[in-house]
Amino acid sequence: MNGLVILIPAAICLGLLALVTFLWSLKTGQYDDLKGASERILDDEAPIRRTDRK
């Protein structure tokens, strides 16, 4: 029973953390251009372009 007191909140918090991370990534537009992201990784010319700022 003692173990549960720590483990259950820990499990739920981790789950919540994942949920919040997902919602954050959604909000910052990380899924808006999946095809573009997979192509951009091939581009070694301009690592951080000035124009990349959001």
Add this chain to the structure above:
Amino acid sequence: MPASAIMATSGTIAAEPVSDDAEALLALSRAAGPTARQIEFAVPDAYCVTCINAIETGLGRLPQVVSARVNLSQRWVRVVFAPEKGSVLDLPRAIRASGYRTHALDPVADGRQDQALHELIRCMAVAGFAAGNIMLFSVSIWSGADAATRDMFHWISALIALPAIAYAGRPFFRSAFAALRVGRTNMDVPTSIGVVLATLLSLWETVHSGAHAYFDASTMLLFFLLVGRTFDHLMREKARGAIANLARLTPRGATRWLADGTTAYVPAEDITPGMLLLLRAGERVPVDCRIVEGSGDVDLSIVTGESMAVAVAPGASLAAGAINLGAVLKVEAERTASESFLSQMAMLMETAEASRTAHRRIADRAASIYAPAVHASALLTLLGWGLLVGDWHAAMLNAVAVLIITCPCALALAVPIVHAVAAGRLFRNGIMMRDGTALERAAAVTDIVFDKTGTLTIGAVRYIGQASGDPAMLPIAASLAWHSQHPLAVALSATAPPAPLLVEEIRETAGQGMEARADGATWRLGSAPFCGGADGDGDDRGAGPEICLGRNGAVVAVFRFADAIRPDAVSAVAELDQGGKGVRILSGDGPQAVRAAAEALGIWGHAARLSPEAKLADLQAEAAAGRRVMMVGDGINDAPALRAAHVSMAPSSASDIGRSAADFVFTNGRLASVPFVLGIARRADRLVRENLVLAIGYNALALPLAVTGHVTPLVAAVAMSTSSILVVANALRLNFGTDLVRREEPVPAIITAEAVRS
């Protein structure tokens, strides 16, 4: 407009009207920070990292650009720029300079759609989180957690489930509420009732330390349903984005002549009758107008279905939507945009829509039978247990168990998942589907009606051969033709390599032809009289247009042209014929051209010179006779018919209004898309019915268990997920089968003079 601008245009037809104007672009942009503005441009040709690089660096070089980012999935580039540092006009110029076609996107329609999708994904994430975590506790309970621990687990589950259901259930509650308010029922009604009742009962059980709580079932149900709905939405979103990305054809405005001889941009809505406008080569006519100055050729193919360019002179009237092919025209507006031809078509479309036989979605039809049946059996279970056994607590539990086990999870997934898979399959084959009901309607099609120009044919003339003269004349004619933008000249110059001939002193006489001096002789390319021959010289069978080449006032060669039939039209029509569908042509073009096309394709039923109203009336008569007609067309004149037909299809080259009226748009340029869509629709229809039978059969099996009180939360969870997986797996079968082959067939079928005579 100086005459040099007319001559300076290059040898290709400007396929896209390049009528950017700073004010029009600024109107499309919106504020992004104190001094910056943001705008999106479609870049339909971008497909790889090189394209991204080229476009972004091209834009990044401009001083006014703050940031530019290409979205490769949606094929657009979002540019944030500072208007005071440079003109907004430089942005599309920079993109074009990088080698990509582009046009500004209207942000209003896109933004709202994005929000709906984001809401669905957020709801899905929350429901998924809740379902996963609650399932952890449920598994512990099922494996034998005892009284105190079980209560605690129930309480924690309730703590997670209640806010999650309140948040993630909103799309369903909203839609169910909207349906109930107008006295109808849809799939979301039994879903919402099931979820809400199961949650309330579980809460009551939790408070009273009961043994069974269904929090896992209700959150999992929501999660599954949201997955199905998100897929459905994504597919439609993709199709809509792709359609929006096709070049915009309707002009948003025009260049106006001011009294002092300068020009200014005026939006289409602000054009009033009497205003003097300037029409450059390649531009579309914004409103119905009359030519004041200049003469040349206009392309009416999208307006009337006429396949050949029509020569116009001062005094002639032009309908909105026609393209000016050659010289610069000065025109006077005769009507406002809202009274023009385009708007008349829009009004016809509305009446057509009203007369269309109402189609009820198969899912709604199923729901209207299913929901009352489920609710009746739950009520009977409650009354049965309460009155016969006398245990109202057990009665309540079992009634909710009935609701949960019959909750149309699989049933609600059964239809959208098939449609989503079908839409994905069609999309990969270059066909966009507007919504799922189009697929249901296409499955019932008995007849197909084609428009001719631009649908069965490519809508552009092709050179088919030399009627008379020395074959050596062809390169000479081609080198002359290279300097003109007339469609026949463009077709000719595309056929033969220009001769290494020193052409000098080129002059183009609008509506007549070209004249040039070369090798000491005067060459003329154009109509027979212009080249020195009699009218109708060479070929008088009227198979198609022709141009003559004249040397020093005598015709030396005649070249013939025809509107080429799409390469796979013959096989597509044959396939439809074999499938037992009636095929007909309804065209606005002349009888001769229509008959030639019909005979080349083996189509018996055809009608020519039809007005938009006549096409509409024809389709309405067919519908009244109980036939389910698919209309395939592209023109503005087809739009009302497209809307009136049971289901409709348009090529991506269609007019804006035609594309937006059609249920399917094919971008692959192949008529084989028509039988392909019908085939997919038929299979999808069968799969939907199979899925409904599967889901209902599964529920029917589980129902006696629930009524007799043998359904524990564990059984409910297992039953629900297996039936959903079954339905999804069945839908995925739609991906089997051959795709459209993406290669051009070697020899294009061409309407020839022989076909006309035979």
